[in-house]
Amino acid sequence: MSLKSIRNVFIQVPLVLWTLIVVTPFVIIGSLGFRDNTGIFSNPFGIGGEFHPENFATAWVGPVGSVGLGQMLGNSLAAFVFALAVNLSLGSIAAFFVTRLPRRQRNVYLTIFVTGTVIPGVLILVPMFRIFNGLGLLSNAVAIGCLYGVLSLPTTVLILHGFFSGFPEELIEAARLDGLGEIAIFVRVVLPLSLGALTTVGLLLAVSVWSETQLAIALLQNAESQTAAVGILGFQGKFVSDLGPLFAGLSIIMIPVIVLYLAFNRTITKGIALGGVFR
Amino acid sequence: MTVTSTSSLPASREGGSTAPRRRRRRPPFAYVMIVPPLVVLLATFGYPIIEGVRISLSSWSGVGPLNFIGLDNYISAFQDPAVVQSVLRTLFYAVVVGLGVVTLASALAAAVSRGAKGSGFYRVIWFLPSVIPVAASGVFWSTAFQPGYGAVNKLLGFLGLGDDHAWLGSSETALFPVMAVAIWANIGFAFLLVLGAMEQVPVSTYEAASIDGAGPVRQFFSITLPLIRPILVVTIMLQMIWAANEFSLVYAMTGGGPGTSTSTLPVFIYNAAFKFTEYGVASAMAIISGVVLLIVGAIGLRLSRAKGDD
Numbered sequence: 001m002s003l004k005s006i007r008n009v010f011i012q013v014p015l016v017l018w019t020l021i022v023v024t025p026f027v028i029i030g031s032l033g034f035r036d037n038t039g040i041f042s043n044p045f046g047i048g049g050e051f052h053p054e055n056f057a058t059a060w061v062g063p064v065g066s067v068g069l070g071q072m073l074g075n076s077l078a079a080f081v082f083a084l085a086v087n088l089s090l091g092s093i094a095a096f097f098v099t100r101l102p103r104r105q106r107n108v109y110l111t112i113f114v115t116g117t118v119i120p121g122v123l124i125l126v127p128m129f130r131i132f133n134g135l136g137l138l139s140n141a142v143a144i145g146c147l148y149g150v151l152s153l154p155t156t157v158l159i160l161h162g163f164f165s166g167f168p169e170e171l172i173e174a175a176r177l178d179g180l181g182e183i184a185i186f187v188r189v190v191l192p193l194s195l196g197a198l199t200t201v202g203l204l205l206a207v208s209v210w211s212e213t214q215l216a217i218a219l220l221q222n223a224e225s226q227t228a229a230v231g232i233l234g235f236q237g238k239f240v241s242d243l244g245p246l247f248a249g250l251s252i253i254m255i256p257v258i259v260l261y262l263a264f265n266r267t268i269t270k271g272i273a274l275g276g277v278f279r
Numbered sequence: 280m281t282v283t284s285t286s287s288l289p290a291s292r293e294g295g296s297t298a299p300r301r302r303r304r305r306p307p308f309a310y311v312m313i314v315p316p317l318v319v320l321l322a323t324f325g326y327p328i329i330e331g332v333r334i335s336l337s338s339w340s341g342v343g344p345l346n347f348i349g350l351d352n353y354i355s356a357f358q359d360p361a362v363v364q365s366v367l368r369t370l371f372y373a374v375v376v377g378l379g380v381v382t383l384a385s386a387l388a389a390a391v392s393r394g395a396k397g398s399g400f401y402r403v404i405w406f407l408p409s410v411i412p413v414a415a416s417g418v419f420w421s422t423a424f425q426p427g428y429g430a431v432n433k434l435l436g437f438l439g440l441g442d443d444h445a446w447l448g449s450s451e452t453a454l455f456p457v458m459a460v461a462i463w464a465n466i467g468f469a470f471l472l473v474l475g476a477m478e479q480v481p482v483s484t485y486e487a488a489s490i491d492g493a494g495p496v497r498q499f500f501s502i503t504l505p506l507i508r509p510i511l512v513v514t515i516m517l518q519m520i521w522a523a524n525e526f527s528l529v530y531a532m533t534g535g536g537p538g539t540s541t542s543t544l545p546v547f548i549y550n551a552a553f554k555f556t557e558y559g560v561a562s563a564m565a566i567i568s569g570v571v572l573l574i575v576g577a578i579g580l581r582l583s584r585a586k587g588d589d
Contacts, residue, residue, distance in 0.1 A: 011390050015401060018387060021463065022405055028430055029419055041428045094316035100309035109313060116324055118576030120524050122545045123569035126552050126562045127330035130339075150323040153316065182308045211412035214526040214545065218553055229412045233531055236418055243422065250419055254411045261410045265403050268410070269471055 033248035040243050052244055059249035063238045067223040069252050072231035079145030079227055080209045086149025087156050087205055095160035116154035121214050129218050139225035148209050156201045163197035200271035203264055210257055228253045335562035352563035361539050369523050369543040377519035379462040384469035389499050392477040406467035417531025420460045447533055450540030457532050457541055469514050476510035516579035544568045
């Protein structure tokens with residue numbers, strides 16, 4: 001018994017150590033956001049130093065003559081809203097109506113979508129720049145949002161298809177007997193009963209849109225149009241001599257996802273396991 | 280005659296709801312609905328790939344029409360030692376990060392799966408680095424590796440190892456902090472996958488083994504690892520593919536520098552295109568690396584599907 005409890009303590013050591021490695025950066029970011037350079041250089045772990053909450057206002061408004069995180073969060077939000085609309089409408093239609101097809105045709109259709117999950121982003125980067133340029137859509141957060149919506153379709157269709165193929169056929173049959181057409185059944189019966197699956201998809205999309213930088217850094221050239229994830233890269237250069245607002249900016253950008261994750265961690269991790277692919 | 284008319288009527292109205300041939304009906308209506316998403320998907324993925332091939336065969340400076348120049352971009356890409364180095368660097372980076380992530384994740388999962396206290400808490404917390412924007416963690420860690428005030432250097436100084444290492448400033452050392460952070464950022468997902476697999480191993484197997492006198496370490500290597508091998512293979516593949524594709528973290532921490540010493544392919548290609556406006560060469564490299572990654576990705580997909588069939 002005592003041998004076992006000694007072993008239990010022993011086993012906790014690496015676990016606690018790893019937890020510290022995971023958590024410490026967040027603690028450092030959180031507290032350095034309130035410091036000035038003097039404080040940061042003398043107390044790099046954020047313990048001690050003067051208190052400068054105005055760093056958050058500086059990060060929100062941005063360096064003089066430039067754009068702050070406030071506007072960039074707005075851009076991220078706009079991109080997400082349009083990504084969500086495109087992704088959920090196309091994705092739920094594809095995933096539901098394909099369950100109405102015979103097995104073989106369904107597999108062909110799904111395989112095409114699955115293939116989309118393995119196409120590396122670097123392959124479409126330059127051509128997307130040329131296409132967006134040609135269409136006059138560079139520096140347009142809404143346009144890149146719609147692009148995100150389509151690029152995430154494979155994951156969405158896989159997750160929703162898994163859900164819809166278990167949808168009780170009796171409910172659809174009953175609605176059909178009540179005289180509902182195919183679209184009415186989908187909109188008024190299937191979708192309202194699928195809010196859980198749709199939420200999973202929406203959360204995954206939120207996390208990935210919030211983080212995406214590879215396309216955004218090429219397609220959102222004006223600072224006014226940039227999403228927060230790209231904007232924070234620019235902050236690195238702009239706040240070289242004033243690190244407090246940089247750390248405040250990191251807090252601002254991380255807090256929404258952390259809150260979302262802590263509130264919905266089961267849904268998010270389950271969704272990631274279902275989709276198999278992230279980013 | 281009456282038979283044909285009654286059976287064709289409902290079929291034409293509501294997609295053959297009375298057809299008794301198959302258990303699952305196949306109304307033509309569904310075909311109409313699934314076409315638009317497919318067209319949008321193919322247009323968004325397919326057209327840029329074709330366009331990318333065209334750009335790779337052209338000289339293009341970012342504006343105006345494409346001038347066809349044949350395979351020149353591919354030839355100059357292969358002749359540039361920096362490109363070859365970047366390919367090798369990407370492989371090295373992917374292998375180290377992939378193996379590092381899965382090794383650490385397996386060790387952590389092994390501890391948690393045998394009922395360590397607080398496993399619910401660890402599961403939630405350890406995933407945090409995978410949720411926050413990679414660009415943001417890259418920016419933070421690049422400050423942490425700065426000489427003088429960086430948290431990592433301060434910690435090393437506290438341990439008596441000196442706090443003035445310019446980790447990211449030297450082309451000799453810059454790739455290692457990036458790989459370490461990549462491992463930090465990706466363990467959460469691998470941990471959950473491996474843990475899920477370990478929890479599928481029946482407890483009775485372990486009980487039988489301990490009756491036979493096998494200790495926990497022996498059990499881990501002789502029972503757990505062989506039984507979860509399929510998941511381990513898939514996880515390593517996925518992690519390597521993701522690492523080879525990683526742009527945000529590397530770019531946020533080093534921008535690919537100093538020089539090109541940390542330019543894995545995605546960063547190298549981005550810099551070639553958008554910093555040096557060599558869009559043609561960048562596209563040629565993108566096509567080459569894209570094909571390689573696609574093949575690796577297809578193998579990974581095949582493996583992960585084989586796992587699902589079990």
